[in-house]
Every structure is written in structure tokens, then in C-alpha cells.
Amino acid sequence: MKNNFKDGYFKWLYDNTQQFNINNNISRLTLPYLDRNNDCTEIFIKFDGNRYIITDDSETLSELYLSNFNLFSSKKRTTIFNQILLSHGVKKSDDDELYITCSKEELYQKIHLLTQCMIKISDLFYTAKNTVQSLFIEDVQLFLDKNDIRYSQNVSFSGISGLTTNYDFLIPKSKNAPERIIKVVNNIDQQQTNSILFLWNDTSQARKDYLSTLYVFLQDEGKKISSSIITSMNNYDVIPVMWSKREKFTKDLVK
Template identity: 40%
Template sequence: MKDKYISTLINEYVNWLKSNITVKQLDEFFEITTPFLDRHNDCIQLYVKKIDKINYLLTDDGYTLTDLEMCGYSFSTPKRKELLNTLLTSYGIENKNGCLITKATHENFAMKKHFFIQAIISINDLFVTSKNNVSNLFIEDVNNFLEQYDIRYIDNAKFTGKSGIEHNFDFIIPKSKKQPDRYLKVLNSPNKSTAEAVLFSWTDIYEIRKNSKMYVFLNDMDKKINSDVITAFETYNVTPIYWSKKQKYIKELSA
């Protein structure tokens, strides 16, 4: 993977973002429509309000959690509440009466907006579980898998990419004598939007951390994963790990 090739891909990605974001004023709020899709294949929207000269409030107006609860994905159990709070904390976001909110300044608005979108994508992916196994969350399965085979890891790690934007990874396996650092993302419901988010994070940090590898755990139990998603990962040297075939990677991850 050549540096010039990666730089071109990052620039094309940023240009794509700019050209596919729309802004509409709604009284004191601005509605920002992004090209990232939620689990209904609708564009993710967030709302921005100016608090004072330099501070802004970002919110989803309660849509993300309300939509999940209306579809039967409640947050009533202690474990689910803990997972939701951990995820939100990792992105610097609060849950205020069902609304996701965060504050930003002129200087960090781009990063905060990026994290907000990533959080919504992650929440959708984390809690949209199989109807036959609603109580079992995929990220828990991956965590238990790493623990079971004594695969050392750091969870919820953040790294700053070439763009200056911070990226969150579900797990990091530190380098050893045999293997470099290994970055892990967990996708319960892999689709075009979640794949794009992972690939942007990977390409952005790769220029700074070239001696590293990227893996994505994909939940293929009771569902078929689109071949375009797999092709996209492989094109960018990201190793897709089907959950049904995870045993094949124990030696590689534990090395």
C-alpha cells in the first residue's frame, strides 16, 4: 500500500463527505444531513445550536434511542445500560433524557461532529441483534472470545489520524515479537455505511502507524454479508473475520 495511493483515497473521501452534506436552518437549530446511513438506510441527521460566541450544542433530538426502543431494543438491563454508557463515554457524548448530546467549540467542531456520527452508527450496529438471540450482544461475544483464548487486548482505544481526527477502536492487540499492533473493530450488522466508517478510520491512521494490521469481526450468524462489504475491506488490506470462522484466527491474534 503506497503512501501516495492512501493520500489520494483520503482526499477523495473528504471531498465525498463535503459534497454530500446538506444544512438546513430550523429556527435556532441547524439540521445537518450526512451521507452516512442508519439501519433503515436513511441518512443520519444531527442538529446544531449555537450556545454563545464559541460554543455549540450537538444533538440527535432523541431519534437514535427512541427508534431502537420503538423497535423492541430496550435498554432496561444493567448490562445493556453499561454497554451504552461505555460506548457514549468513549465518544464524549451524554444521554440526556433519551437525547444524545455533546458540546463543541470552533476548534473541535469537526472532530465532535465526526464522533457524533460514529457513535450513532456504533449504537445502531451494537444493539440491532438477532431476534433469536436478543439478549446476547455481539461485542460481548468478541470480548469473551478474546478472554477465552488469552488474547491480550486494550479496549476502547483512541488514536489520532493524519487528518487530526481521533478514531475509536473496539480492541487493540499490542505488538509482539511476531506480530505488529492489531486494530479490531466489531460489526454486528455490516453494511456500506459501517464499512465506510471503519475504512476511513483505518486509512487515516495507517499513514502514521504503517507497521500495523486491521481486522474486522463480522457477525455472519443467521445473516448473509454483502460481498461488496468484504471486497471493500480486502481492497484496503483489512482482514474480515467471519464469526463462524473465528477459530482460524486464534493463533494469529494471540501471537
């Protein structure tokens, strides 16, 4: 099963990705990564001289505005937004367009980073609910600080495929434990789980010497996480951490 995971993921991605050439210089790519409305992620690739511009055509932020969610009404959310852009190498135009400019050699890596960035920003919508008093990633950080767990933030690793993946926290190895890497997910679904597992497999294969372990913190307050998601993570030696049960993992993370 594990040996077929990479091939199966690439086949699924290829079979479910659509390309439409608008003209000789602009193409639209529809990828099977779903946002919070279960819509596929769309990006536009523009060829401009000897460089490429990859853009969401302002769709990510426009969709949030249409949902009456002003991302920039909160200093906290604005700070997190800017951190997400920085960690993925993405810029925002004055027209709220998220974009990356790159060479032909960097094109596919940058497509990967932009789509990750768009999904993460869309996920910030869930911080608008009245029941949410803080950003989930900040809650996780406070949990680490409270328990004196050492960490670095916003780390990126290249996998064996050449793709670079961003993770939220890194707990370095010690004499008592190997390297532990943390991904924080506010609103999980099965497709996002599959993407996390593929990217982690890609990352971990390139970091075999570190014996790295991935912990995925899942916000489960007021919601139920599907058992199939937990099973999928367990099958690939990824450790799901339900936020409501986070204290059970303190001893493993503090080592």
C-alpha cells in the same frame, strides 16, 4: 486506487451532506451515514454563547423505542450503552438526547464522534432478536479471553486528518507480531465499510511506525456478508474476520 481513496471519500461526504439553517443559532446537518433503517444520520448544531451543542435531538433512542426496543431493560445493554457514550465523549440528557458540548475549535471532531456514537447505539437493536443470546462485542471479548489473547478495550487514535476514531480492542505489538487493532461490527453494509476503510486509512497513516493491522470482526451467523464488502477490505489490507471462521485467526492474534 489507494492514493485516490481519501479524496474520493471526502468528495462523497461533501456531495451527500446537506445543511439547513433553522435560524441564526441552529443548523441541521444531514449526513450520508445510514442507520439500520437506511435513513441518513441527522444532527443539530446549536450555538450558545461561546460554545456549541451538537445533538441528535433524541432521535436515536426515540427510534429504538418506536421499534418496541427498550435499550435499558437489560443491564448488559445498559452497560454497553454507557461504555459507548464514554468512549465517544457523548452525554445523554434526561430527555434521551445524545449530545456533546464543545468549543468552535473542537466542533468538527465532535460532529465526527457523535455520528459514530449514534450509529453504534442504533446497532444495539440487533441484540433484541431472540436468536441473540449475548452482545456481539462480548462474544468477541470472550473469544479473546478464551484464547489468552492480551488486549486493551475502547482505544482511540488521532489520524492524520486530526479526527479521532474509536476502536473496540487493541492487541499490542510483541517480538513476533506488530500491533493489531480490532473493530467489531454486528450489522455491516457497504457504506459502513467505506467509512471504516477511510477512518482506518486516516488512523494507520498516523501510526506508520507501529505497522498496525486492522481486523474487523463481522457477525455472519444467520446472515450473508456481501462479497463486495470482503473485497473492499482486502483491497485496503484490512482483515475481515467472519465470526463463524474466527478460530482460523487465533494464531495470528495470540502472537
